């Protein structure tokens with residue numbers, strides 16, 4: 001077992017600093033690895049702030065040039081398209097789908113109803129022919145810029161379930177999963193200036209089987225000056241993680257999942273009743289199922305209970321497959337939250353025992 005690095009961000013640390021540690025995973029994604037970055041923590045502890053930024057749900061579109069308190073998703077969108085623009089040898093197709101897990105159902109947040117009005121549509125998680133998990137019928141939109149990407153995220157957020165509680169006036173009542181798909185034609189890297197590879201015609205089905213292609217040395221980011229290889233030791237080369245293999249047509253399709261989990265909460269403290277109480281119960285059960293899955297993976301158990309909740313079923317390939325997983329645990333420093341904070345840190349410790357994980361802890365400012 002390789003110990004995973006643990007980074008604690010204090011209350012004064014900026015969103016930029018947090019993103020600097022996430023940034024190398026984008027290079028991994030471009031290099032053909034599947035990646036999942038998720039924020040976990042009690043309600044009101046700063047998960048949406050970390051992943052999206054402040055008051056994001058009120059914005060029609062998130063800024064494509066991230067500034068100030070912009071979170072991981074807008075920064076990742078900008079960095080992704082910046083990196084893509086730097087390499088003329090790639091002719092990628094980038095696509096986005098956005099789903100929420102609400103009351104143990106998967107809802108497509110980019111779907112339109114029969115009148116072409118944006119409305120969440122329930123979907124099912126089903127196995128693919130490759131034995132992976134996919135959401136059948138999930139809307140997939142090609143994007144060509146960070147601005148397009150973030151317009152879609154803004155649109156999805158308009159539909160995301162929210163509910164004021166005694167703890168948090170804008171509490172998210174669902175787990176948000178933004179999936180970015182990057183389809184490229186597999187070819188050796190070539191110096192820029194040479195003719196580029198033709199773009200794939202359509203979003204391909206992913207194939208997560210193994211490849212033995214060696215990794216390229218990563219360049220330094222002009223933004224941060226840091227080398228953009230993944231933080232070591234994530235479960236990477238040394239741990240046997242592999243890039244996505246090309247399909248028979250030579251296409252590589254890697255996925256980046258950006259997950260803003262709903263917050264764990266004590267119904268007695270958040271004061272919810274009626275339908276909100278049902279939401280709380282579903283949120284807590286799905287988070288417990290997530291913790292159980294990580295525990296089973298950490299212990300190397302033969303049976304991993306992915307199917308105990310829609311959340312773990314949806315994230316099965318990221319949790320137990322060949323993805324690089326980064327968990328950011330958000331905690332509130334207040335004394336009255338100590339029980340929830342300990343529970344969240346316990347979750348982080350559990351995630352850390354899974355060889356692939358690289359949890360970081362974050363305090364609310």
Ligand SMILES: Nc1ncnc2c1ncn2[C@@H]1O[C@H](COP(=O)(O)OP(=O)(O)OP(=O)(O)O)[C@@H](O)[C@H]1O
Nearest residue numbers: 043044045046047048049054168171172262263365
């Ligand atoms: N690091 C931070 N600096 C400044 N403000 C923050 C920080 N983290 C969170 N906040 C603020 O705290 C409030 C709660 O944060 P946020 O909405 O991200 O919580 P959450 O964990 O997503 O909650 P829930 O699970 O209930 O949706 C928001 O007003 C947010 O802007």
